[in-house]
Amino acid sequence: MEYKYNGIILGKRNLGETDRMYVIYTREAGKIWAAGKGTRKPAAKLAGSLESLTESEIFISKNRGRGNITGAIAVDTFPFLKSKISFLESAFGAIGILEKLITDQEKDERIYALLKGYLAAMNKAAEEEGEDKKDILTAGLIFKLLDFSGYRTSFEACVKCRNKILSGRNYFSARLGGAVCPECFSGLGETRVSDGCVKMIRIILANKIESLGKLKVPPADIKNAQIVISEQVKWITG
Numbered sequence: 001m002e003y004k005y006n007g008i009i010l011g012k013r014n015l016g017e018t019d020r021m022y023v024i025y026t027r028e029a030g031k032i033w034a035a036g037k038g039t040r041k042p043a044a045k046l047a048g049s050l051e052s053l054t055e056s057e058i059f060i061s062k063n064r065g066r067g068n069i070t071g072a073i074a075v076d077t078f079p080f081l082k083s084k085i086s087f088l089e090s091a092f093g094a095i096g097i098l099e100k101l102i103t104d105q106e107k108d109e110r111i112y113a114l115l116k117g118y119l120a121a122m123n124k125a126a127e128e129e130g131e132d133k134k135d136i137l138t139a140g141l142i143f144k145l146l147d148f149s150g151y152r153t154s155f156e157a158c159v160k161c162r163n164k165i166l167s168g169r170n171y172f173s174a175r176l177g178g179a180v181c182p183e184c185f186s187g188l189g190e191t192r193v194s195d196g197c198v199k200m201i202r203i204i205l206a207n208k209i210e211s212l213g214k215l216k217v218p219p220a221d222i223k224n225a226q227i228v229i230s231e232q233v234k235w236i237t238g
Helices: 085-101 109-127 133-148 195-206 209-214 219-237
Strands: 002-015 019-026 030-036 055-061 068-076 170-173 178-180 190-193
Touching: 002 030, 002 085, 002 109, 019 109, 030 055, 068 109, 085 109, 085 133, 085 219, 109 133, 109 209, 133 195, 133 209, 133 219, 190 219, 195 219
Parallel strands: 030 068
Antiparallel strands: 002 019, 002 055, 019 030, 055 068, 170 178, 170 190
């Protein structure tokens, strides 16, 4: 039986001498795996539509197992994103985190739309030479993925006393999943977060990924947010 999917190619690995196995995030079924027969051959017709970070319509024949790709039509190849190494590195780093946070065959159309919006926004930023935007967009993707996966990072109120987080000396606890106010700070695994970092994360969680490229955030606050992401993902994935 043949199935049609709208999918984004997350990655691929070689299989045998001429084949590849593809990991795809689909709108219809979440993350799936499928084999592409002969896609490593120089003249393979399907290979171009199955490049990593490409959105395609994909046809998969299934009897038993993961299935074989029988056809693919590229919808968007995000060419400017793929033309810049720094953007590709950021995107593949984000994809690696996504794969840690989601399980196979769990449909979530929000994640599909988020990933598609992220790649489109990164492509636009790359076209406009917006090197400073890639880190903001990538942080936005990951914070939203954490939210959709049930690990929303709380920066509105202290996760210990529940009082509102105010400007000043605040901290982040990966174990508790959010901000800790100065009165509740214990120093046990808690990281200092700047006011700018707190503001950035609040804006990210309240807005669509496509609009985040308009943000102007100092590099130090972006770096602070990246530390929060690293600590939270490590805590969740062990």
